[in-house]
Amino acid sequence: MINLRANSFYLVICFALTIVLSINCQSKNSTLDTINAQESNTSCLGDTITNKEKKIINQLSDSLLIIRLTGKFFPSKDSAFVLVKKPHSNRTIYLQKEVYSKFIEMFNAAKKEGINLTIISGTRNFYDQKSIWERKWTGKRILSDGTSAKDIKDPNKRALKILLYSSMPSTSRHHWGTDIDINNLNNSYFESGRGLKEYNWLVENARDYGFCQVYSDKKIENRTGYEMEKWHWSYIPIAAEYTKKYTELISYEKINGFMGCKHAKEIGAIQNYVNGINTECH
Ligand SMILES: [Zn+2]
Secondary structure, X not given: OHHHHHHHHHHHHHHHHHHHHHHHHHHHHHHHHHXXXXXXXXXXXXXXXXXXXXXXXXXXXXXXXXXXXXXOOOHHHOOXXXXXXXXXXXXXXXXEHXXXXXXXXXXXXXXXXXXXXXXXXXXXXXXXXXXXXXXHHOOOOOOOOOOOHHHOOOHHHHHXXXXXXXXXXXXXXXXXXXXXXXXXXXXXXXXXXXXXXXXXXXXXXXXXXOXXXXXXXXXXXXXXXXXXXXXXXXXXHHHHHHHHHHHHHOOHHXXXXXXXXXXXXXXOHHHHHHOOOXXXXX
């Protein structure tokens, strides 16, 4: 009788233990399943980016683009930029990597036809442009026509006069790392002899490498902004996107930090100058 009771007791205990172990096991399995599910959700194989993360990334890339478009950075410290080497330039010039590699292709093609293309200016940041602009604004530097901008008392007219020769800081395409000046800064150089040959070659071929003359002849094309610059070529695969983004991201409040900046809006620096380019270069 005692043995029977004892056996029954053991049976009950064993049954209870089996249930407990089974629950425990199920619980462990379900924990593992959860971990596995989580791992597969965060697997490096899957696209796990959330909408919130996407929004943060877009905001970050817009913030970086605003810095680049307004020139408030140092190209020598930016990994997207590279130092131009000899024989492509004799000066310390930085360009975006893709721009420089396309220039080298164009340089080599031109060389085969006896045309020499030398970069005489590339990326100029906000601080370079501020220095040029303010020296002209204060009359410390005489303008190319021999006059002093300081003698013009109306600040809007003074800014417009300087804009005949120099960009306003934060509105220059030279901030972007996509634009280069080639061989000479005078249109007259490109109108005869060697300069004319170089210019004709560029007009004929530069487009094949992505480059476009943004400041075209205003007599031929109805556009606002800078006078014709036969030396200034822009790498369109990147610069066309930057032109669009400039309108989207840069307001007049972001054009600041230099003498005369408050007049940028009154003279329409964005619509007339940043957007005043050759329609073929959009
Ligand atoms: Zn230029």
